[in-house]
Amino acid sequence: MRVIGITGGIGSGKTTVVNMFKSYGVPLFIADDEAKLILAKDQAVINKVKLLLGVDAYVKIDGIEQPNRKFIASKVFNDKELLKELNKIIHPAVRLKFNDWVAAQDAVYGMYEAAILYESGGDSICDSVVLITAPRSVRVQRVMARDKVTEVEVIARMENQWTELKKLNKAEFVLPNKDIEQTKRFVCYLNDFLLND
């Protein structure tokens, strides 16, 4: 199966776009979702994260231990070294899950969505990459509205991602995600192209 990476900075519209591909039956691997599951359920990862960030990285809710995402975010998005260490714990586990997922597919192509695809070297396992773009100010506004977070919190995440310009130089396909109807037409065209290429 061909693996098409799909990336873009925070709030660019990756989830919105992959859901359009999903409606055409394209199999999806969402790295963010897998990372969330691993952080919550993989005991080896949990132990390492507690060693890195302290026991406050997890809280018990109704007797069940869960990651304290707000606490973890406040630590790592303001300290590049800590984020690097957290990535070193989580990313190899995500990669293992990705390998299992690819082996189980029999579609012509599937999509691997990751906000930090290039930053984490994930593009090396993709045949081509689709970059979703939107102006920085638009992305900040979208995420503030979606997640009810502050501009400072969004920018802290952005500071740990490559600029669009740097990603533009590498991506095979670029989708400026502004008008949603235009985005749908692009996805329809690209799906057809990838199925018949």
Ligand SMILES: CC(C)(COP(=O)(O)OP(=O)(O)OC[C@H]1O[C@@H](n2cnc3c(N)ncnc32)[C@H](O)[C@@H]1O)[C@@H](O)C(=O)NCCC(=O)NCCS
């Ligand atoms: C630090 C955590 C707990 C914060 O959780 P929170 O619910 O606040 O944010 P969420 O996971 O929904 O991420 C929101 C956005 O932040 C950005 N982001 C997330 N992780 C990273 C990262 N390691 N580097 C840069 N940006 C990131 C992405 O644009 C992402 O879509 C979480 O982001 C995390 O575990 N990150 C490390 C794992 C990772 O690298 N995930 C990305 C794909 S593998």
Ligand SMILES: Nc1ncnc2c1ncn2[C@@H]1O[C@H](COP(=O)(O)OP(=O)(O)OP(=O)(O)O)[C@@H](O)[C@H]1O
């Ligand atoms: N073309 C668009 N026009 C208006 N709003 C949009 C458009 N595309 C996406 N949005 C909205 O912007 C917000 C961010 O989009 P989405 O969640 O798809 O981004 P993302 O790139 O997956 O973000 P993240 O990196 O945080 O996971 C969502 O609330 C979504 O509904």
